[in-house]
Amino acid sequence: MEDSEGSIELDLVAAPARSSGRRLRGAVAQQLGIAIVGGAIGPGERLTGEIEHAALLEVSRSAYREAVQVLAAKGLVESRTKAGTRVLPRSRWNLLDPDVLAWAFAGEPDPGFTQDLFELRAVVEPAAARLAAIRRTAEDVAALHAALHRMRRHTLATEAGRAADRAFHDAVLQATRNDALISLSASIGAAVKWTTQYKQRLRALPRDPIPDHARVSDAIAAGDAAAAEAAMRALVELALEDTRRSREA
Amino acid sequence: MEDSEGSIELDLVAAPARSSGRRLRGAVAQQLGIAIVGGAIGPGERLTGEIEHAALLEVSRSAYREAVQVLAAKGLVESRTKAGTRVLPRSRWNLLDPDVLAWAFAGEPDPGFTQDLFELRAVVEPAAARLAAIRRTAEDVAALHAALHRMRRHTLATEAGRAADRAFHDAVLQATRNDALISLSASIGAAVKWTTQYKQRLRALPRDPIPDHARVSDAIAAGDAAAAEAAMRALVELALEDTRRSREA
DNA sequence: CTTGCGCGAATTGTCGGAGTAATACAGACG
DNA sequence: CGTCTGTATTACTCCGACAATTCGCGCAAG
Numbered sequence: 001m002e003d004s005e006g007s008i009e010l011d012l013v014a015a016p017a018r019s020s021g022r023r024l025r026g027a028v029a030q031q032l033g034i035a036i037v038g039g040a041i042g043p044g045e046r047l048t049g050e051i052e053h054a055a056l057l058e059v060s061r062s063a064y065r066e067a068v069q070v071l072a073a074k075g076l077v078e079s080r081t082k083a084g085t086r087v088l089p090r091s092r093w094n095l096l097d098p099d100v101l102a103w104a105f106a107g108e109p110d111p112g113f114t115q116d117l118f119e120l121r122a123v124v125e126p127a128a129a130r131l132a133a134i135r136r137t138a139e140d141v142a143a144l145h146a147a148l149h150r151m152r153r154h155t156l157a158t159e160a161g162r163a164a165d166r167a168f169h170d171a172v173l174q175a176t177r178n179d180a181l182i183s184l185s186a187s188i189g190a191a192v193k194w195t196t197q198y199k200q201r202l203r204a205l206p207r208d209p210i211p212d213h214a215r216v217s218d219a220i221a222a223g224d225a226a227a228a229e230a231a232m233r234a235l236v237e238l239a240l241e242d243t244r245r246s247r248e249a
Numbered sequence: 250m251e252d253s254e255g256s257i258e259l260d261l262v263a264a265p266a267r268s269s270g271r272r273l274r275g276a277v278a279q280q281l282g283i284a285i286v287g288g289a290i291g292p293g294e295r296l297t298g299e300i301e302h303a304a305l306l307e308v309s310r311s312a313y314r315e316a317v318q319v320l321a322a323k324g325l326v327e328s329r330t331k332a333g334t335r336v337l338p339r340s341r342w343n344l345l346d347p348d349v350l351a352w353a354f355a356g357e358p359d360p361g362f363t364q365d366l367f368e369l370r371a372v373v374e375p376a377a378a379r380l381a382a383i384r385r386t387a388e389d390v391a392a393l394h395a396a397l398h399r400m401r402r403h404t405l406a407t408e409a410g411r412a413a414d415r416a417f418h419d420a421v422l423q424a425t426r427n428d429a430l431i432s433l434s435a436s437i438g439a440a441v442k443w444t445t446q447y448k449q450r451l452r453a454l455p456r457d458p459i460p461d462h463a464r465v466s467d468a469i470a471a472g473d474a475a476a477a478e479a480a481m482r483a484l485v486e487l488a489l490e491d492t493r494r495s496r497e498a
Numbered sequence: 499c500t501t502g503c504g505c506g507a508a509t510t511g512t513c514g515g516a517g518t519a520a521t522a523c524a525g526a527c528g
Numbered sequence: 529c530g531t532c533t534g535t536a537t538t539a540c541t542c543c544g545a546c547a548a549t550t551c552g553c554g555c556a557a558g
Contacts, residue, residue, distance in 0.1 A: 023540065025318070050510065060542045062311065065510090069274070069315045073322035073348070081510045082550045095432035097343060099322070113428060120429040123376040131368070179362060180369040183344035272511065299539065309513045314540090330539045331521040501558075511548070519540070527532075 028059055028067035033103040036076050036087055047077065048084035074100055096187040105194040117191040118240040122233070124184060125169065129216055129232035132175035133225040140175035144217045147171055152210060156196060166192055168213055172232070175220065195243055212238060277308055277316035282352040285325050285336055296326065297333035323349055345436040354443040366440040367489040371482070373433060374421065378465055378481035381424035382474040389424035393466045396420055401459060405445060415441055417462055421481070424469065448492050461487060 022030070035041045047053060047068075054064035068085055071077045075094045079085035094100055095113075104113065132140065147168035154161035166189045173185035212235040219228035271279070284290045296302060296317075303313035317334055320326045324343045328334035343349055344362075353362065381389065399413035415438045422434035461484040468477035 025540085029322075048509085062543085063541065066315055066318045069318045070322040073278075073319040075347075079510065080550085081548070082508060082552095084509065090428070091431060092435075093432065094343075094346060094435075095428055096345065098324075116427045116429040119380070119427050120433075123430075124372060127372040178365045178368050179339070179344055180365040181372075182340060183342065184369075186341075186343075274511085297538085311514085312512060315511095328539065329521080330519075331523090331537060333538065499558105501556100503554105503556080505554085506552090508551085509549085511546100513544105513546080515543090517540105517542080520538090522537085523535090525532105525534085528530090 024059060025063045025066040025070070028057060028063060029070040030099075030103065031057070032067060032071060033074075033076065033099065034106045036071070037093070037100060037103040038107045041087055043087050043089045045084070045086040047087070050085075076100070096184070098186045098190050101187060101190040101194070105190075109194065114195055114243065115240075117195065118236065118243065121188060121191060122236045122240065124181070124188060125172065125236055126229045126233040128173050128176050128178075128181055129220060129228040130225045131178065131181075132172050133220045133223050133228035135177045136175040136220055136223070140171060141217075141221045143171040143174070144168065144220060148210070148213055148217050151213060156209060162193065162196055165196060165209075165213075168217075172216070172220065195239070207238070207242065209235075209239075273308060274312045274315040274319070277306055277312060278319040279348075279352065280306070281316060281320060282323075282325065282348065283355045285320070286342070286349060286352040287356045290336055292336045292338045294333070294335040296335070299334075325349070345433070347435045347439050350436060350439040350443070354439075358443065363444055363492065364489075366444065367485065367492065370437060370440060371485045371489065373430070373437060374418065374485055375478045375482040377422050377425050377427075377430055378469060378477040379474045380427065380430075381421050382469045382472050382477035384426045385424040385469055385472070389420060390466075390470045392420040392423070393417065393469060397459075397462055397466050400462060405458060411442065411445055414445060414458075414462075417466075421465070421469065444488070444492055448488075448495050456487070456491065458484075458488075 032041075032047075041047070050064065051061055054061045057064060068077060068079060072079060072085075074097050075088060075092045077085050078088050095104070104110070147164050150164035151161055151168065154164065156162055156165060169192055170185050170189055173181050173188065176182070212231070215231040216228060216235060219231050281290075281296075290296070299313065300310055303310045306313060317326060317328065321328060321334075323346050324337060324341045326334050327337050344353070353359070396413050396417035400410055400417065403410035403413065405411055405414060418441055419434050419438055422430050422437065425431070461480070464480040465477060465484060468480050
């Protein structure tokens with residue numbers, strides 16, 4: 001391959017950024033994943049030609065195949081002999097997979113899908129707050145307070161502040177002691193991250209989010225399930241309203 | 250490999266059942282996945298020795314590596330140079346991934362996790378029924394009626410009946426027109442499938458599930474959001490009670 | 499003319515081996 | 529006692545070949 005560069009200038013796919021810690025196949029998977037989730041490839045039928053596609057990306061067939069395995073594991077593609085590997089319909093995708101979510105928000109996020117994620121939060125998080133209020137331990141309350149404290153110090157304008165925001169929501173899910181909900185935490189957290197970032201990008205946030213979060217924290221600490229649920233519902237709905245307003249603005 | 254069988258009788262891992270349509274690597278991934286999710290390997294640190302482990306399973310390194318990539322994509326393991334591939338803590342697993350769910354229920358299902366899944370259903374499905382009542386189309390109502398009809402004809406004692414049950418719940422999620430919830434449908438559906446099967450296995454179902462489902466269907470068809478949410482909540486809670494009772498019996 | 503069967507070609511699947519890169523660990527050094 | 533460097537181990541990448549599968553086409557039989 002040491003002499004192929006002279007004749008072929010097919011860098012159009014942009015050399016996979018392997019600087020990102022991820023191994024080469026991870027970069028290939030990310031690249032293909034973004035192309036698929038972003039709609040650049042389309043849920044019809046593509047990716048034919050294993051060897052030629054690998055050559056196009058300037059990686060070996062092994063690396064390309066392992067990347068495709070990752071995509072197949074997330075339900076994005078399906079490989080069958082003779083028929084090639086085709087992109088599956090969107091309904092088969094594991095949209096809540098953290099990687100898939102990251103890929104979905106790598107480009108311009110789809111407003112409709114962002115709305116869907118907020119709706120999911122509106123369904124899950126209030127119920128989670130209710131369970132958390134019933135089952136929280138002293139450690140859970142401490143984690144909530146710590147996250148809230150970090151949110152106060154930094155604002156949502158800084159990455160540290162947004163990380164604290166995610167830590168807060170994660171702490172609520174953790175306190176439910178429900179493995180299925182905790183697993184959703186990774187997805188919810190990603191949704192919170194991307195939507196908050198999206199909201200921030202358009203204009204400075206118009207409202208102080210601290211009181212909303214404090215109300216949730218206090219209700220959970222007090223063990224008041226109904227109040228925790230109501231406070232969290234208000235929080236999510238206000239966040240949704242902010243996002244919608246900033247999109248229309 | 251044609252002569253290796255004579256000296257080595259290490260079939261203890263049981264020849265990967267590749268008859269199941271799945272390719273060899275899929276069988277390896279399933280085998281490892283069940284071992285991990287089932288707790289046979291433990292979230293500590295294992296799977297060291299890529300070549301030797303591949304030899305143990307009597308597959309090539311390529312197939313073994315691709316299987317490991319699948320597991321890594323689902324958050325079960327993490328590979329790092331020099332340190333080997335270690336099983337990640339349970340909190341990092343994508344428990345809602347359909348494959349992971351299937352592996353979790355391949356052996357004896359963990360009662361605690363089953364309880365967690367029911368709690369997830371209790372959170373998501375009533376809210377989904379509410380949204381479905383608001384947004385359902387004529388096609389959605391037809392799908393609900395068709396599933397209900399199939400449930401009436403076959404019972405939950407037959408596979409066809411259980412498939413109809415899953416189709417019913419899937420139709421509700423579909424009617425929400427929310428991609429995130431629809432994506433959860435695959436997980437919820439798996440949870441419904443396994444828990445129903447688990448319930449069935451212990452003793453004949455003590456209650457007729459048709460009226461509960463019919464109430465949900467009618468409320469959604471009528472566009473009555475509150476009634477749909479209440480009916481679905483009752484359905485899930487009764488199902489949970491059945492499961493709990495059959496576990497204690 | 500229609501229908502069924504089998505052969506061939508194209509594509510993914512599987513294999514084994516060689517060389518590279520990264521890193522945990524230990525030992526030397528300040 | 530802390531830091532640095534070297535080394536050994538492990539996964540990562542690449543390569544080329546062969547096997548398995550299956551779709552499509554042509555041929556033959558009805």
